[in-house]
Structure formats: C-alpha cells, structure tokens
C-alpha cells in the first residue's frame with residue numbers, strides 16, 4: 282500500500298512539473314553516429330565510414346530491414362560534423378554541400394520513408410565540439426530550420442559556451458522548439474558540462490525543459506569507460522533518479538555494443554545496467570558489419586522490455602561489490618498485491634577465471650512477497666523459469682566482467 286501511495290504521488294508530481302510535449306514516454310531508442318563514426322569527414326579516404334548522406338541512408342536501410350526498428354529502435358540521429366563551416370546568406374544552418382548533396386530535408390524524407398524518426402545534433406555555444414557553427418545567437422531561426430527539416434529529435438551539446446549562458450540558452454531553445462508546433466524530443470547536454478566541472482546540476486529544472494539529458498562524461502569504447510560511467514551514476518543516483526520518469530530521462534550515453542572495446546559478457550553487462558538505469562538505448566554501431574552475438578544482445582526483447590517498462594522508475598545500484606559483484610535493482614510492472622516486480626542485475630567486476638557463484642535470499646535484496654517470485658534469467662532463458670520463495674536461496678553464477686540479469690514477478694498466492 283505504501284508503495285502504491287508513493288507511486289501515485291510520483292505520477293502526480295510529474296503532471297505538474299515535467300516538460301509537456303508528449304514525447305519520450307519511454308526512454309528513447311535509436312542509433313547515433315558519434316561513438317562509432319565520430320568526425321570522419323574525409324570521404325575520399327573513408328568512403329564507407331565518413332559522415333555523409335550515404336552513411337545515414339545505409340544505416341537507415343539496415344535499421345529498418347534487419348529487425349532493429351521492429352525491436353523498438355526508431356530514432357536515427359546524426360551527431361556532430363554534418364554542418365558546413367558557414368551559415369547561408371539568410372543566416373540559416375546548412376549541411377556540408379559535398380557530404381550531404383541533397384540537403385537535410387531530402388535525407389529526412391528518406392529516413393521517414395523507412396518508418397524511422399530523424400534526429401540531429403547542434404550545440405548551445407558559438408561552435409559545436411568539433412568546431413562547426415553553434416546555435417548561439419540563432420536560437421529561433423535554428424529551431425525553425427529543424428522543424429522545416431522535419432526533425433523529430435535534437436541533441437544540443439554544450440561546448441564553447443560559458444557556464445552562465447546555459448540556463449538561458451537551453452530554456453530559450455526549448456521555448457523556440459515548442460513554438461514551432463512540431464513535437465521534437467529535446468536532449469540537453471547541459472548537466473554533463475556542470476557535473477564534470479564539479480557543479481551539481483538542477484535536475485528538477487532540467488525535467489521541466491528537456492526530455493533527456495547527458496549527466497556525465499562521454500563514453501569511450503572500453504569496459505573501463507563503461508564501468509566508470511556506471512559507478513558515477515551509482516554514486517550520485519540519489520540526486521537524479523527521482524527526476525526520471527515518462528517524458529524525462531537521465532542519459533549515461535551511447536551503447537558500445539557491437540564495436541571494438543567490449544567482450545560479449547561486457548556487452549551484456551552494459552545492456553543490463555542501461556536497462557536498470559532506464560537509460561536511452563542509443564546504439565552506435567556499424568550495422569553492415571555487426572556480428573550476430575552483439576546483434577542478439579541489442580535485440581534481446583526481454584531486456585528491452587525492462588528498459589522500456591511502463592512505470593518508468595529508474596533503478597539503482599542496491600549494493601556495492603559483495604565479493605566484487607555489484608547488485609543493481611529496478612522496480613517494474615506488474616504490481617501484484619501491492620508488490621512491484623523487479624529486475625535484478627548481478628554485475629561482476631572480478632577478473633579471476635571461473636564464474637563466481639553467489640547465493641542470496643530474496644529478502645536480502647528487499648523482496649519479501651510471502652508467496653515468492655516467478656524468476657526468469659533474461660540472458661539465459663533456460664535457467665530458473667520457476668517460483669522461488671522467501672525461504673529459498675537463489676544461486677547465480679556470474680562470469681568475470683559479465684552479468685546475470687533476472688526478472689522477478691511476485692506471485693499472488
């Protein structure tokens with residue numbers, strides 16, 4: 282009962298406080314160019330990899346035809362390095378004429394013709410992080426340009442701006458987006474620039490103006506980068522978990538899955554932790570060359586369902602490194618007799634060879650339903666698939682740097 286009341290007041294708070302553009306009711310899912318393709322702009326040297334019309338059309342084709350769109354990944358998002366170095370004569374943004382010869386509206390139409398939504402990138406400052414024109418001084422004209430191009434999602438980075446300019450800039454740009462009348466998901470990198478500089482961000486305010494926000498530093502293609510981000514989120518979780526919910530999300534940055542830096546077990550770890558954190562699932566991989574194992578992890582529909590859970594309650598790290606295995610927990614639907622279902626991830630930081638066996642009572646992690654829980658293992662579906670009761674120990678074996686990811690649904694009687 283107490284849980285239900287808490288949940289109800291949480292939902293009420295939302296209707297009053299949060300950005301109301303009707304979007305991002307679940308964490309956004311899609312693909313973004315940066316982590317895999319960065320700022321490769323030499324199309325003579327790297328014709329297949331350069332940031333260009335061709336690359337995005339090929340990714341749109343693969344996304345819509347290879348099962349990603351069907352699994353829920355709907356936004357195709359162009360990150361930095363799409364722009365020409367100068368605005369046009371009317372002061373409007375324009376893409377690089379050689380790499381985007383048909384213009385952005387034409388590419389947007391193509392992406393939409395594949396059933397996908399179209400996302401773009403800009404920067405609140407004078408220049409983007411890679412040095413292209415920023416939106417400072419052009420907020421209204423640029424919001425209108427994005428709406429003319431039928432953009433559905435915009436990431437606004439925070440390079441080349443003063444800290445004192447962020448609040449006004451991000452707030453005003455949100456207002457100009459709203460004025461266009463086009464529903465556009467608004468992703469704000471503002472807090473990442475504050476938090477990495479040691480200043481705590483105002484998350485309740487961010488929830489009023491942005492659909493999602495990057496809290497912390499950029500991800501790099503390594504397990505160390507991924508776990509550093511997860512640890513920062515865990516350490517600071519109490520400051521921003523309550524600002525997440527339908528319409529508003531904390532963003533720990535892109536999925537590395539399918540690239541160069543993570544092993545298969547580490548890829549499962551990222552997918553599980555991002556699901557617990559209700560993180561946007563933004564892939565950044567070359568769909569033309571991804572291997573089947575990584576693809577299966579990205580398309581795991583049970584794990585995606587945890588990420589996209591209807592309650593939108595962000596999970597947390599519950600316990601740190603018992604035997605060097607972290608336990609992460611998220612409350613999810615369905616609620617049975619006033620008890621939440623739960624997703625529980627055991628994520629190992631161990632490096633010794635054998636899978637680590639761990640035995641726990643469900644009550645140790647706060648799960649006290651008298652009739653027990655139906656348990657499924659989301660990456661190893663042949664495990665469990667049965668009711669575990671309060672007086673029974675759950676045994677999991679967690680591979681080094683891997684994860685065991687369980688879903689537990691309370692039984693009614």
Ligand SMILES: *[C@@H]1O[C@H](CO)[C@@H](O)[C@H](O)[C@H]1NC(C)=O
Pocket residue numbers: 383387390391
């Ligand atoms: C995009 O531009 C190409 C080349 O000019 C043209 O053939 C095509 O019809 C355009 N596509 C759309 C959707 O406008």
Ligand SMILES: *[C@@H]1O[C@H](CO)[C@@H](O)[C@H](O)[C@H]1NC(C)=O
Pocket residue numbers: 300301302303458459460461462463464465
């Ligand atoms: C603009 O803001 C109003 C008030 O919050 C909201 O009702 C409306 O849906 C928003 N429109 C767009 C296009 O975001």
Ligand SMILES: *[C@@H]1O[C@H](CO)[C@@H](O)[C@H](O)[C@H]1NC(C)=O
Pocket residue numbers: 651652653670671672673
């Ligand atoms: C819990 O499980 C044990 C072992 O399977 C069983 O003997 C016991 O009856 C169960 N208790 C409840 C309350 O279901």
